[in-house]
Amino acid sequence: MRVKKQHFLVTPIIIITLLIFSNTNAQLTVDVELRPRFEYRHGFKTLFPNNTEAASFISQRTRLNSKYTNHKLQFYLSLQDVRVWGDVPQLNTADKNGLSLHQAWGKVLFTPNFDFKIGRQEIVYDDHRIFGNVDWAQQARSHDAAVLKFRSNRIKFDFGYAFNQNAESLTGNVLTTPNTYKSLQYAWVHKDWKDISVSVLFLNNGLQFTDDKNKNNNETRYSQTTGAHLRYLKNRLTLTLNTYYQFGNDIANNELNAYLLGFEANYSLSKKISVALGAEVQSGNDNNLTANGKNKAFTPLYGTNHKFNGHMDYFYVGNHINNVGLTNLFAKAKVKIANSSFINVALHNFLATADISGIDSKELGTEIDLAYSYQFQKNINFKVGYSHMFASEGLEIVKDNFDDNSNYWGWLMVTIDPILFKTELKKEQL
Numbered sequence: 463m464r465v466k467k468q469h470f471l472v473t474p475i476i477i478i479t480l481l482i483f484s485n486t487n488a489q490l491t492v493d494v495e496l497r498p499r500f501e502y503r504h505g506f507k508t509l510f511p512n513n514t515e516a517a518s519f520i521s522q523r524t525r526l527n528s529k530y531t532n533h534k535l536q537f538y539l540s541l542q543d544v545r546v547w548g549d550v551p552q553l554n555t556a557d558k559n560g561l562s563l564h565q566a567w568g569k570v571l572f573t574p575n576f577d578f579k580i581g582r583q584e585i586v587y588d589d590h591r592i593f594g595n596v597d598w599a600q601q602a603r604s605h606d607a608a609v610l611k612f613r614s615n616r617i618k619f620d621f622g623y624a625f626n627q628n629a630e631s632l633t634g635n636v637l638t639t640p641n642t643y644k645s646l647q648y649a650w651v652h653k654d655w656k657d658i659s660v661s662v663l664f665l666n667n668g669l670q671f672t673d674d675k676n677k678n679n680n681e682t683r684y685s686q687t688t689g690a691h692l693r694y695l696k697n698r699l700t701l702t703l704n705t706y707y708q709f710g711n712d713i714a715n716n717e718l719n720a721y722l723l724g725f726e727a728n729y730s731l732s733k734k735i736s737v738a739l740g741a742e743v744q745s746g747n748d749n750n751l752t753a754n755g756k757n758k759a760f761t762p763l764y765g766t767n768h769k770f771n772g773h774m775d776y777f778y779v780g781n782h783i784n785n786v787g788l789t790n791l792f793a794k795a796k797v798k799i800a801n802s803s804f805i806n807v808a809l810h811n812f813l814a815t816a817d818i819s820g821i822d823s824k825e826l827g828t829e830i831d832l833a834y835s836y837q838f839q840k841n842i843n844f845k846v847g848y849s850h851m852f853a854s855e856g857l858e859i860v861k862d863n864f865d866d867n868s869n870y871w872g873w874l875m876v877t878i879d880p881i882l883f884k885t886e887l888k889k890e891q892l
Contacts, residue, residue, distance in 0.1 A: 488532040492883040495525040497600070498547075498876055505869025507775045509853055512865045520547040523600040525564065533571065538583075540565035544600045564604055580608040585622065585764070587650055588661050588691040591704050591724070594766030603764065607646075616654040623647050636680050637670040644670040644682045661691040663706075667763060669713045685710035685718050687763065698730040704742070708760055712784070716752050720745045720760035724770075734798040742770065744778075746787020746816040750860070758816070759784045772810045772829040774849045774871055776857075786860060787815030789824070802837040818856045826860065827853040841880040848872045 504516040523544050530537045542564040549558045567581030584595040584604050596603040607624040625645045626637055637644045645668040652661040665687040673679035689706030704724035712718055726740030744760040747753070762770075767778040770790070775781075777788050791811040798804045812826040833847040851857075851869040858864050 488530065488885070490531075490883065490885050491527075491529045491881065493527050493879060493881045495523065495527070495877065495879040497524075497878075498522040499600070499873060500875075501871070501873045503871055505774075505851060505867065506871040507779065507781065509851075509858065509861045509863035509865065510867040510869050511863055512867065521545070521600050522547065523602075527565075535571065536569040538565055538567055538569075539563075542601070562601075564602060575613050577611050578608070579611060582606050583609070585609070587620075587663065588652075588693075589702065589704070590766035590769055591691065591722075592663060592665065592687060592689075592706065592763055592765050593648075594764065594769070596766050596768065598766070598768045605764075618650075618652040620650045621648070622650075636672060636677075638672065644668045657694055657696045659693045659695075662689075663691070664688045665763070671713055671715070683711045683713055683715060685712060689722070700728040702726045702728075702740075706760070712757050714752070714757075716755050716757040718757050720758055722760050722762065728794075736796045738792075738794040740792055740794075742788075742790045742792075743815055744788045746785055746814060748786070748817040749819040750785050750816075752784065757784060759787060772808075772812070772849070772851075773831040773833075773847065774829055774851050774869075776827075776829075776851065776861075777812070782860075786818055786824075788826075789813040789815050804835055806833045806835075807831070812857075814856055814860070818859055820859060821855060823854070823856055825854040826857040827851055841878060843877045845875045845877075846873070 498520055499522070500518070500520045502516060502518045504510050506517075510516075521544070523542065525540055525542050527538070527540045529539075540563070541561055543557070543559070543561050545557065545559055550556075563582055565582055565584060567579055567583040569577050569579040571577045582604050584602070585593045585607065586595050587593045594603070605624055606626065607622050609620055609622040612619040623646075624643070626639065626642055627635065628637060628639055646666060648663065648665040650661065650663050652659065666684055667687065668682040668684045671679075671681050671683050685708055687706055687708045689704070692701075692703040694701040702725070704722060706722040708718050708720040710718050722742070722744045724740065724742035726738055728736060728738040730736045744762070746759045747757065752759075761783055762778055768775055771777040771779075771788065772790075782788070789812070791813075792808060794806070794808045796804060796806050808831040810829045810831070812829065814824040814826055816824075818824060829849060829851045831847070831849045833845060836844045838844060849871045853869060858866075
């Protein structure tokens with residue numbers, strides 16, 4: 463959602479107004495975030511081609527957030543500017559991208575257990591597998607949606623609804639906004655026990671089909687995703703299981719029959735070292751082709767794939783859709799160096815789930831991800847990372863690149879996120 467640059471002044475005006483009229487029944491919090499990141503890309507997201515130069519740039523996310531709370535209402539506003547250093551001239555009259563609303567929502571608190579949240583908002587559930595905020599991306603992900611939320615004891619229930627349109631109109635309901643669903647409805651139920659938690663999700667996802675030859679043939683085509691997220695936590699051991707099934711129809715009206723299965727075991731060897739082993743399988747189409755109107759390729763929809771399928775984003779980050787699927791075997795380790803710093807190491811072995819055209823092997827490649835984080839102080843964090851993809855013949859076929867170059871990626875990021883202002887809300891008035 464875009465806003466004109468001068469609208470940036472609206473937030474300070476709102477804050478001042480709230481300060482003037484606020485009382486002990488309300489709480490106001492104002493915080494900011496500045497997150498510049500340098501990247502050097504030599505084979506990021508796809509295999510590096512011959513006769514090209516590696517990319518290097520600095521992107522930056524700047525946010526101004528404010529949240530107002532009283533015993534019946536919560537209101538949240540997040541203004542965001544995302545840019546690449548140098549994408550506008552120094553003596554600019556207007557920004558290339560301009561400001562946008564990352565979030566702008568209100569939550570009506572009907573009872574302590576029941577509320578209604580409406581507006582532009584992040585939707586995140588469980589481990590971000592199907593719904594995530596994709597926070598690694600500078601722009602991140604948010605939805606225009608309405609969500610009913612119910613909480614009772616250890617049971618949580620959410621029902622969400624969204625319907626998208628290009629603009630106000632007198633006739634027609636055809637959506638042409640790219641990379642946007644036409645409508646969705648979902649239900650999410652979560653239950654906690656002593657050592658186990660279980661979440662069940664059902665998502666009805668509608669994509670706009672447009673027929674250039676016959677405008678009367680435009681329609682919304684729906685797929686359904688259902689499944690469960692299970693987590694077992696006891697002492698030093700954490701076990702996580704994801705199982706999802708997709709059916710219905712894709713945008714090309716192929717019949718969907720796809721699945722995702724994932725398992726991870728995490729164990730804390732000590733207060734400073736934890737290790738994890740796991741595997742995830744997403745179904746795919748043999749030879750990257752739908753057959754007889756059948757699509758067996760799972761799509762993780764609105765999940766944070768950067769978290770699961772390697773940091774170099776070779777799979778399911780604007781790519782690898784309706785492809786040969788993915789089997790991801792991984793090992794991870796987190797080593798705490800001091801109270802303020804730690805190292806993450808991940809090793810992924812990627813294979814196709816379906817057959818790859820022209821070869822018997824399903825091997826795609828091996829990726830190693832290294833990341834170091836240092837918390838300089840409460841509101842200042844430094845991170846640096848390096849990743850390397852060792853591609854196999856199968857990945858060369860899938861990416862249609864046989865140049866046999868090295869593929870690696872490095873980055874350095876600083877996050878500064880202080881709280882500028884905060885009033886306290888008395889506990890008896892929550």
